[in-house]
Amino acid sequence: MIGAIAAGAISAFVQAPITADFLIIAGGGGGGKDGAGGGGAGGYLNSKTGETSGGGQSPQTKLSLIVGTTYTLTVGNGGAGSTSGNSRGVAGGNSSITGSGLTTVTSTGGGGGGSRDNAKDGGAGGSGGGGTRAGGTGGTPTASPVQGYAGQGGLATAPGGGGGGAGELGGTDGQGDGGDGLDSAISGSNVTRGGGGGGGAGDGSRATVGGAGGGGAGGNGTSTAPVAGSNNTGGGGGAGSNETVFVNGAAGGSGVVIISAGVAAASTTGSPTNPSLGIYIYNGDGTITF
Secondary structure, eight states, X not given: OHHHHHHHHHHHXXXXXXXXXXXXXXXXXXXXXXXXXXXXXXXXXXXXXXXXXXXXXXXXXXXXXXXXXXXXXXXXXXXOOOOSTTSOOOOOOOEEEEETTEEEEEEOOOOOOOOSSSOOSOOOBSSOOOOOTTTOOOOOBOOSSOOSOOOOOOOTTSOOOOOOOSSSOTTTTSSOOOOOOEEEOTTSSOEEEOOOOOOOOOTTOOOOOOOTTTOOOXXXXXXXXXXXXXXXXXXXXXXXXXXXXXXXXXXXXXXXXXXXXXXXXXXXXXXXXXXXXXXXXXXXOEEEEO
């Protein structure tokens, strides 16, 4: 009888797991060089009910977090823009949540944009990079589950292809713009993230636009330099032009990890912002314990 009472008392102190929503975005890919492709947006994974995960996917399974367990949150850096026609922009870094008893959740860095010479095709990744105007094809989204869209192939008489975004294909306008990202209100206010980078133009033609959600605009070689993807959005970097100036690609933007648990954490590291009860926004690496 005493043993039974003791066992019951112990079980009373075992707290149920905490169900939490998450948004995990990887770093965006860097833009390519010389009439090149824009960088692809970082992979976009979202569990919030009623919202969309990258690549048109349904919300992901919510986290089940054990009280007293420390979870590690990694935020991917944006990839560097290309400075050589023989190498595409660098892919973005992965973002993740890991911890004991949790199946690791990883978003995949965006693919780099294709460059003029021997790296014409956009790189694969969370979203694919765009291909150079010299015959390059757009990169594909290769993460599982799908986390974004493909980049656009290069346009022979126009800019390089736009990088894919979390919410749409690169170059849906046919003019080399980056694909748009997605909206989420997980942080308490609606924010768009995960835009693809614009392709590189030239000859005084229209400068391309980065995708909504932090995608960088492409350069046009006369008056406009390519723009880096916005940090903490996973936006792809804009591509360099095919003129004699502004030819190098711009960097992708870093990613972000957001946890929304509805209860305050016992401790955190990495200085996350905390806009309201139980919501933690990590713009850099850190840990969280409930």
